[in-house]
Amino acid sequence: MLIHAGVLIDADGKLQHDVTMSVVDGKIEDIMPGTTKGSSTSYAVVTPMFHNGHSHCEYQALESVLPSSAFFPWVRDVVRLKLRLPPKFWFYSTLLGVTKLLQQGYASTGDCSDSGFAPAIMAALELKGVCYREVNGLSAEYDRPRCQSVIDGVLRSDTLTPLGIAPHAIYSTCDSILEDVANRRQSVPVCIHVDESPEEEQFCRFANGPFAEMYERRGIVRPSPQSSAVRHFDAMGLLTANTLLVHGCTWDEDDVAVVQATDACVAICPESNRFLQCRIPPVKSLHDQGVRTVIGTDSALSCHSMSPMHQMKLLMATNSNVDFHRWIFQSQVTPMNGNAYDVVSGLPADFCAFGKGVTLERGDLSGVIDKLVDCVPDVYRSGQMMTYDVNARLQSALVTVVKELSLH
Ligand SMILES: [Zn+2]
Missing domain, CATH: 2.30.40.10 (Urease, subunit C, domain 1)
Structure with a gap:
């Protein structure tokens, strides 16, 4: 040919x-x-x-369900939406998400999955990469045992798609669960959302803002680290060369130096950042300091095109240097x-x-x-x-179901 x-x-x-x-x-x-x-x-x-540095395939059928907004009301609505959807929904939505990435030309992804359907579907459709099983919860008493059994499952797993662990983020995961991940991970890859939004920064650096108010309202004790989240995670021993840090929008030069020293990898998701009114991460500084970087979409709840080209375009627009553009392209074309x-x-x-x-x-x-x-x-x-026509029909059927669910 x-x-x-x-x-x-x-x-x-x-x-x-x-x-x-x-x-x-x-x-x-x-x-x-x-x-x-x-x-x-x-x-x-x-x-x-291409390689998608960070995805949540299980959210694909929820594309366009939530409007662009500030981060805090968006994440609050995501939590509410998730509670209303049955397990079957997550299966079909994950199938749709994996198919969408294949259609867009991704050969591999670093996918976060709460429902747990992604590893089998990725293996079945031959989308390579890692699936990070999510662990989160603000209560050591109620949430920690559940998270421990997820960690046990990952450590015992022998799936075709390699598994990792994703303690979701500082605002959703208590320190005892984060410590369990740091102490028990062995050689398993770990992925964390870190320093994404202005609201997260307010809580982490200044102990105020909507997250601090939410904890107080609910009577949850969650002390602010009084530093960036990435420094807090580093002090817990969570940053290694096998850790993927997602976002880093509010990092300063010192934070980038911490990441560089640990050889952790960073996933940048520019379209999602824009949708949620977050800053673009310090990409020039990541480039100049030689930090390992990949580019991702994040989920369909905050990224609508899923096109690798769209992510690259947004990042290339931040700097006209040709070497920088080539580095962006290399970051979107697979490390694996x-x-x-x-x-x-x-x-x-x-x-x-x-x-x-x-x-x-x-x-x-x-x-x-x-x-x-x-x-x-x-x-x-x-x-x-490769053709994925059957799944195009599946997509329109699912979109109808989700719209009906979200209207009630
Ligand atoms: Zn994400």
């Missing part, structure tokens, strides 16, 4: 213009300049598949499948092909990304084009 690309983007963000890829036995055999006679198809842009078009080693032909039959004017990396924001790719895995 021969596929012509107006622009071919390598995993390191370098562009090649007007090339033809030859795919033999599911692997890329050669990349040749120009249009070769007999090309099966011509595309405007061909890219490697690393699909550079390395014709020497003959990697599986897994790639996204955008704009069938369309000619794109030459441009730089950010200009090319900019033009693909609303495009859904043809996704090729091992040289075969």
